[in-house]
Amino acid sequence: MAAYDLYGFKGMAILEAKSKIEEKLNFSLEERESSYQGGIYYKFGDEESESFVLKGNIDPFDGEAVEQMFSDYPVLLYVDMTLRSEEIKSLLSTEFCLLRHELFD
Structure with a gap:
């Protein structure tokens, strides 16, 4: 079964998150x-x-969080x-919070 997961990052710039992901997942x-x-x-x-897609949690059209339920996470x-x-x-x-985990056949 394939999973679709969403992680959030607090207090990190997107480039810092990118470097940590690259290091941990090689x-x-x-x-x-x-x-x-x-x-x-x-x-x-x-x-x-x-x-994998790493992006900011901000909608460029309305300035709101893309993931409203997780608006306190600036990087997704x-x-x-x-x-x-x-x-x-x-x-x-250790540094990233699993926000959503969905399984699909």
Whole structure:
């Protein structure tokens, strides 16, 4: 079963979060830009398999939090279609808070 997880980061700039993720998960996030994602964001993976998206929790159109329920987290990491949710959680858990965990077939 694939998991879709959302992590939040408090008190960290997005570049600091990026560097910690790259160090703990041993891959490089690629810088991208999209108005849909709120400007500059970082991605690893593709739509066909496990992917990671790191972005700010602010909607560029209305200035509100993208994830309203987690508005106190300025930086978000989306982990989509992962089969190693528990492993990622254990690697990130010291500094990153798991906000949502959903399973899909």
